[in-house]
Amino acid sequence: MKFTPFVLSAALLLTAQASFSQDNLVNSLKSNASENSRDGFKFTDVINLENTSVKNQGSSGTCWSYSTNSFLESEMIKLGKKPIELSQIYxxxxxxxxxxxNYVRMHGAVSLGDGGSSHDVINMYRKYGALPQSVYSGLNYGTNKNKFAEMAAMTQAMLEAVVKNPNGQLTPNWLTAYTAAIDAYLGKVPESFTYNGKIYTPQSFAKDLVGINPDEYMEFSSFTDQPYYKKTPLLFPDNWSFDQVYNVQINELTDIIDNALKSGYTIAWATDVSEKGFSWKNGVAYVPQTEFDDMTDQQKADMFKGPKPEKAITPELRQQAIDNYNTTDDHGMHIVGLAKDQDGKEYYIVKNSWGTANDYKGYLYVTKNFVKYKTTCILLNKKGVPSDIKKKVGA
Structure with missing residues (x-):
């Protein structure tokens, strides 16, 4: 994960020394903005798929859970169901x-903290079911927004103590103690609950009301150092579960997204947001043709005042950015549509989880070049994947 004076990364959110604060991240991104940017762009929707309201993850590194639960809510809509706000914190x-x-089994040699991946939500749905937000908010300690730093510091210290193994042999009680600490901050999980007058468990709620099939989802990324159309480890720190993804050509990432959107399916998107061409305040992300350090002061001030030329993105450029840590697993968002600017250039409409205090009330417009360059992974319903790509990967 990359830390610079410009931005704190937003996914490998906790280390032994520090914890993530979304407030710090958003404040740092505000410095990368142009005044009156919105006046310079004229976006026209091409596809805008139905999705639920924009949320705010607060001071927590749970973007991956917010974005993927938002994605599941849109999956419910696609199934013809009335969407239910799902508990991201569950x-x-x-x-x-x-x-x-996993951390204890690996003797501490694996990522810890708030960070996660889109497949974590699918995997937890399969094993633990789901809860509505109204039943499990995670706000169990007097705040109206997530604020996880204290919990993270405490639970990390607990796990580090377990790994040191002071008794010479682990007892089963460590997991009970750890889970109790989590529950003290986030709340105990109900064995059953009433929703709309009917009693459910997390598993029956997932089956009867959410209704998605966790086996219907596929993940893709693009690496030049791995065989194409095979499953490959997703070698980013937040992939603590060591899940594998399908490796496709760089242009096929956007081909998959385009086909999904045209077929009525949204996409859970994991990406790097620490680039100078990403502006949360202005709600635009692109890859400037000129490197930021080579820009004049005026060019820097005008970065988001209307469409700008972009750098050509090659597989080699993408891989180099991954290998030298310029592309890291910063953030998870939800791609819900496609738009064009006044010059006919296409942008993906992206739903974020940082509230609505930007130029587009919580949404962003992201160029295809940015997606090709900075995507770490995409997750979507396999029905949205082009048939030729499914054939190539043997799915």
Missing amino acids: SARCTYVEKAK
């Missing part, structure tokens, strides 16, 4: 328990 809480088990 998915995160279940992930923290599984991550702790």
Whole structure:
């Protein structure tokens, strides 16, 4: 994960020394903005798929859970169901328990903290079911927004103590103690609950009301150092579960997204947001043709005042950015549509989870070049994947 004076990365959010604060991230991104940017862009929707309201993940590194649960809510809409706001923190809480088990088994030699991946939400849904937000908010300690730093510091210290193995042999009680600490902050998981007058468990709620099939989803990325059309490890720190993804050509990433959107399916998108061409305040992300350090002061001030030329993105450029840590697993968002600017250039419409205090009320417009360059992974319903790509990967 990359840390610079410009931005704190937003996914490998906790280390032994520090914890992630979304407030710090958003404040740092505000410095990369142009005044009156919105006046310079004229976006026209091409596809805008139905999705639920923009949320705010607060001071927590749970973007991956917010974005993928938002994605599942759109999957419900696609199935013809009335969408239910799902508990993002329930998915995160279940992930923290599984991550702790993995951390201890690996003697601490694996990522810890708030960070996660889109597949974590799917995996937790399969194992633990789901809860509505109204039943499990995760706000169990007097705040109205997530604020996880204290919990993260405490639970990390607990796990580090377990790994040191002071008794010479682990007892089963460490997991009970760890889970109790998580529950003290986020709340205990109900064995059953009432929703709309009917009693459910997390598993029956997932089956009867959410209704998605966790086996219907596929993940893709693009690496030049791995065989194409084969499954490959997703070698980013937040892939603590060591899940594998399908490796495709760089242009096929956007081909898959385009086909999904045209077929009525949205996409859970994991990406790097620490680039100078990403502006949360202005709600635009692109890859400037000129390197930021080579720009004049005026060019820097005008970066988001209307469409600009972009750098050509090659597989080699993408891989180099991954290998030298310029592309890291910073953030998860939700691609919900496609738009064009006044010059006819296409942008993906992206839903974020940082509230609505930007130029587009919580959404961004992201160029295809940015997606090709900075995507770490995409997850989507396999029905949205082009048939030729499914054939290539043998799915």
